[in-house]
Amino acid sequence: MATFTNVGKMLFNNRMTDSNCTQLPENRVVVPRSGDRTPLKYEQLVAWAVEQWQATYGETAYRVVWASESPAYDNALTRIKVGRKIGSKTRYGGYRALNCPHSISISHLHNTSRTVRLIGSVGAYAFRFEQGTRSFEVIFVSAHHLEGFYAHGTVAVALVPTDALKVWADFEALCDRHAYRLERSEKVYIIGGAEKAFEPTVAWDDVILPQSLKDSLRTEVETFFKGGAAIYKQLNLPPFRKLLLVGPPGTGKSMLCAALAKIALDMKCLVIYISSADQEGATFDKVQRALYTATHSQHPVVIVLEELDAYLREEDKSQILNVLDGFEAPNNRRGALLLATTNYPEVIDQRIAKRPGRVDRVIYIPEIQDAGQAEQLLRRYMGTQWQDAYRETLSSLVGQTGAFVREVALYARMLALNSQVEIVSLELLKQSIQTLTRQVSTSESFAPRRPIGFPQPANAANQESA
Numbered sequence: 022m023a024t025f026t027n028v029g030k031m032l033f034n035n036r037m038t039d040s041n042c043t044q045l046p047e048n049r050v051v052v053p054r055s056g057d058r059t060p061l062k063y064e065q066l067v068a069w070a071v072e073q074w075q076a077t078y079g080e081t082a083y084r085v086v087w088a089s090e091s092p093a094y095d096n097a098l099t100r101i102k103v104g105r106k107i108g109s110k111t112r113y114g115g116y117r118a119l120n121c122p123h124s125i126s127i128s129h130l131h132n133t134s135r136t137v138r139l140i141g142s143v144g145a146y147a148f149r150f151e152q153g154t155r156s157f158e159v160i161f162v163s164a165h166h167l168e169g170f171y172a173h174g175t176v177a178v179a180l181v182p183t184d185a186l187k188v189w190a191d192f193e194a195l196c197d198r199h200a201y202r203l204e205r206s207e208k209v210y211i212i213g214g215a216e217k218a219f220e221p222t223v224a225w226d227d228v229i230l231p232q233s234l235k236d237s238l239r240t241e242v243e244t245f246f247k248g249g250a251a252i253y254k255q256l257n258l259p260p261f262r263k264l265l266l267v268g269p270p271g272t273g274k275s276m277l278c279a280a281l282a283k284i285a286l287d288m289k290c291l292v293i294y295i296s297s298a299d300q301e302g303a304t305f306d307k308v309q310r311a312l313y314t315a316t317h318s319q320h321p322v323v324i325v326l327e328e329l330d331a332y333l334r335e336e337d338k339s340q341i342l343n344v345l346d347g348f349e350a351p352n353n354r355r356g357a358l359l360l361a362t363t364n365y366p367e368v369i370d371q372r373i374a375k376r377p378g379r380v381d382r383v384i385y386i387p388e389i390q391d392a393g394q395a396e397q398l399l400r401r402y403m404g405t406q407w408q409d410a411y412r413e414t415l416s417s418l419v420g421q422t423g424a425f426v427r428e429v430a431l432y433a434r435m436l437a438l439n440s441q442v443e444i445v446s447l448e449l450l451k452q453s454i455q456t457l458t459r460q461v462s463t464s465e466s467f468a469p470r471r472p473i474g475f476p477q478p479a480n481a482a483n484q485e486s487a
């Protein structure tokens with residue numbers, strides 16, 4: 022019969038940290054709940070695993086423990102080689118996949134299978150270990166569940182020979198390190214959202230903002246990775262820098278993130294984009310996955326967290342603030358940079374700006390400052406249509422946003438198309454500005470509140486007209 026002990030919340034908090042890993046055995050032993058009701062997911066897993074154990078190893082004594090979910094991750098299964106030393110006396114002997122009816126792919130639950138876990142999966146396995154002439158196995162099974170308060174969780178249990186709990190703890194720690202270690206890529210990794218990764222296409226020059234602002238932002242990022250992180254280390258602080266871009270919707274914050282992501286990739290950083298565009302939405306769990314990855318990466322890391330305000334909901338607020346305060350800061354000696362954005366300076370004022378150190382720099386991304394910037398934007402979005410006569414309209418664009426100018430340009434082209442003329446006359450441009458200005462004063466903005474990802478390349482309009 023299995024031995025069980027209660028470990029309370031460990032059931033759901035199944036991502037092991039290095040510290041609880043070494044502490045393992047006693048405090049991570051599982052207890053079944055009593056009473057007459059449908060078994061919870063973990064109970065189904067335990068019952069199944071116990072059957073496997075008895076059929077294969079008979080009377081051999083074991084413990085049932087909560088496990089990390091990482092042994093089932095592709096990265097762990099493929100990267101940890103047979104023969105690898107685990108502790109001083111043990112070697113890893115490989116694994117066998119087992120068929121467990123309770124452990125089904127997440128796609129059966131909802132259709133974002135590729136991205137619910139960044140690099141994770143669930144499954145059932147027998148992991149083999151060798152100690153000299155003796156060998157033994159651990160039965161491991163993980164599954165997604167939709168139970169109670171923690172909907173969409175993952176639970177994992179393992180049946181471990183009673184004298185091998187330490188070996189298993191060491192093996193899990195190894196799996197954790199491999200599971201979350203992302204290879205550096207030419208693309209931006211996405212946590213959440215429908216895609217796994219994407220290539221940022223926005224060039225730095227595509228972003229039209231006051232030059233001094235752009236320069237200082239770029240310097241900030243480059244300096245941090247070119248030696249700034251080392252200074253944190255010298256001061257014995259985790260090299261974690263937090264920048265917050267604040268400004269009205271449509272001023273180019275998402276564009277800046279995309280352009281900086283591209284620069285970071287060129288600097289050989291790993292870039293992670295946290296997306297809220299899936300069923301999970303803006304959850305702290307995603308932030309935590311990104312931080313975990315950042316901690317365990319062998320590369321410098323940039324985490325892009327758009328619409329920070331959406332993550333500051335009551336349930337998650339204290340956790341996010343902990344991260345910002347540095348209590349849960351990723352400790353990656355090559356440096357981790359959080360690039361966050363928000364449209365709501367008020368939220369930021371209360372919870373963030375008034376507390377020094379929560380963010381290292383708040384950078385305001387303003388509306389169009391002057392006719393010069395308006396001209397650059399209008400030229401960009403009118404493409405080959407540009408006429409010097411358009412300059413007359415520039416003063417009416419000051420105070421508007423880049424997104425507004427893009428719409429003005431597009432709408433003017435539509436008006437021309439409607440009147441079956443090829444060229445956008447000054448009159449049509451003015452008409453477009455007038456219509457959209459009225460629209461802006463009645464609706465709120467042209468920029469989507471919750472963007473689905475980085476914006477399209479800024480020169481899309483040029484390409485169209487070419």
Ligand SMILES: Nc1ncnc2c1ncn2[C@@H]1O[C@H](COP(=O)(O)OP(=O)(O)O)[C@@H](O)[C@H]1O
Binds near residue numbers: 270422477
């Ligand atoms: N400063 C800018 N320079 C060039 N294009 C801009 C700028 N600001 C906005 N745009 C255009 O408007 C679109 C939406 O801007 P976005 O970066 O999503 O704004 P925000 O994230 O600040 O709400 C961009 O994809 C781009 O086409």
Ligand SMILES: [Mg+2]
Binds near residue numbers: 276327362
């Ligand atoms: Mg945005």
